[in-house]
Amino acid sequence: MKKHNFNAGPSILPREVIEDTAKAILDFNGSGLSLMEISHRAKDFQPVVDEAEALFKELLNIPEGYSVLFLGGGASLEFCMVPYNFLEKKAAYLNTGTWAKKAMKEAKGLGEVVEVASSADANFSFIPKDYTVPADADYFHITTNNTIFGTELKEDLNSPVPMVADMSSDIFSRPIDVSKYICIYGGAQKNLAPAGVTFVIVKNDALGKMSRYIPTMLNYQTHVESGSMFNTPPVVPIYSALLTLRWIKAQGGVKAMESRAIEKADLLYAEIDRNKLFVGTAAKEDRSRMNICFVMAPEYKELEADFLKFATEKGMIGIKGHRSVGGFRASCYNALPKESVQALIDCMQEFEKLH
Template identity: 80%
Template sequence: MKKHNFSAGPSILPQQTIKGTAEAILDFNNSGLSLMEISHRSKGFQAVMDEAIELFKELLNIPEGYSVIFLGGGASLQFCMAPFNLLEKKAAYLNTGTWANKAMKEAKLFGEVVEVATSKPDNYTYIPKNYEIPADADYFHITTNNTIFGTELHTDIDSPVPLVADMSSDIFARVIDVSKYGLIYGGAQKNLAPAGVTFVIVKDELLGKVSRPIPTMLDYRTHIENGSMFNTPPVVPIYAAVETLRWLKAMGGVPAMEKLNKEKATILYNEIDRNPLFRGTCAVEDRSLMNVCFVMTDEYKDLEADFLKFAIEKGMDGIKGHRSVGGFRASIYNAMPKESVQALIDCMQEFEKQHAK
């Protein structure tokens, strides 16, 4: 039976990434050595790192004056690393979910944090609008896609202060204007690579302005100056990222991926809205293209466990909703083929035929 991987992360990766990385683990570039055992300072791996940076800049159209680095620690480390490097007196945060909340908590260790708006009272079912960004803030932090609650920012914000964005779950999923951002970061395990590497895109002129001393490993400048090689980088995930970036470029780049992502999300949301057994959980205008969250309608609430069992039997893997929300979550990241989304729709329709009153 074919498996359809709707897991929220670690999540589906292109077959090219899986196969190419597996081959390199067995024999990297016909060297007779495994990717897992080569020196990160070898010419072979330096070429991998150079290509990763080059493809990031090309696919995202990153302007001059920005650096791309690859770190460990996941996006969770960036929750403190960003304010460590950028927060002198005050930072502003848009609270749209669990990860934004965690980022705010860490930032409070370094200075004043202003929550400009939140949708927490409504269980983060929408993206707040019509808020004011303090002009005296050192930066404004957003989480562009909220994996747990299924909401997403679909446009780039115009901010009067440097814009910092956690793009862990929607990087390369839509066209962005990097020039509007001061810092973009994210864990790799949604749209890029296996867990273990974190990407950071930072505007160089923002660094070196805080008065506090920064530990060497937590200073972005350390990693920029050393080409992400200050210490041993996560070699295997970086190689996997390059395979994904090659695949993405061959697919037509980010514009082509955005078009496909909209098509996939549209057909799935249309089925949720049509099917009397299901309903969406968040504001229609803020629905995520990456994480489609839905529940059983009140009339059919008692069938939730039955549908989950039915879907798993049909090969739908990872669709159980996050424990803090419940229901279902279909994560349809870049590597998710449209055929798998259609398979889930077929599954929902078959269940409807069996149970609709």
């Protein structure tokens, strides 16, 4: 039976990325060696990092003066690297959910944090809009997509101070105006690669301004100066990332990814709004295109477990909602085909007919 992978992350990747990674693991570039056992300093691997960096810059239209890094540790490590590198006195954070809170917690360990707004009282079902970012903040941190609560900032904000963004779960799903940010980071395990590599886009001239001691590995300058090769980088995940970047380019780039994301999200939200059994959990204007969260309508609440079983038997994978929201979450990352969204809609309609 065909499986439809709605996992929230690690999550679906293009089939050719998977197959070409497996091939390189058996034999990398006809070298007679596995991708798993080549040196990161090998002549064959430097072009992988170089091309991945170049494609990042090309696909996201990154201006001059920025570096692209491929690191280990995950976005959770970035939560503390960001304040280490950019928080001298005060930082502003927009609290839109679990990941924003975690980012804020690490900043509080190193300086003053202003929470400019929060939707915690509404279980993060919307993105706050009316707030003021202090003009004397070192940066304004946002989480562009909230994987758990299914809300998303689908346009770049305006801010009186430079922005820092966690784009773990929506990078490459729309064009970004990178010039508004001094740092954009994310775990790669949604739209880019298997788990194990973290991308960082950092403005070079924003670095080197802190008065505090920064451990070498937490200092972005270390990695900028060594082209992500200060220590052994995660070779296999970086190679898979390169394959995904090539795939995005071949599909037409981030504009094409955005059109596909809008088309898939519109289809699924339309069914959620139409089907009497289900209701969406996020405010309509803030609905995420990446993580589509919905629950049973109050009068059908007792059918939740039944629908999960029904859909799972039809090949839907990973649609159980996060425990903070309950219900269901269909993650519709770049690599998820429209057919999978249609298959889920078919499930919802069949299930509706049964009840």
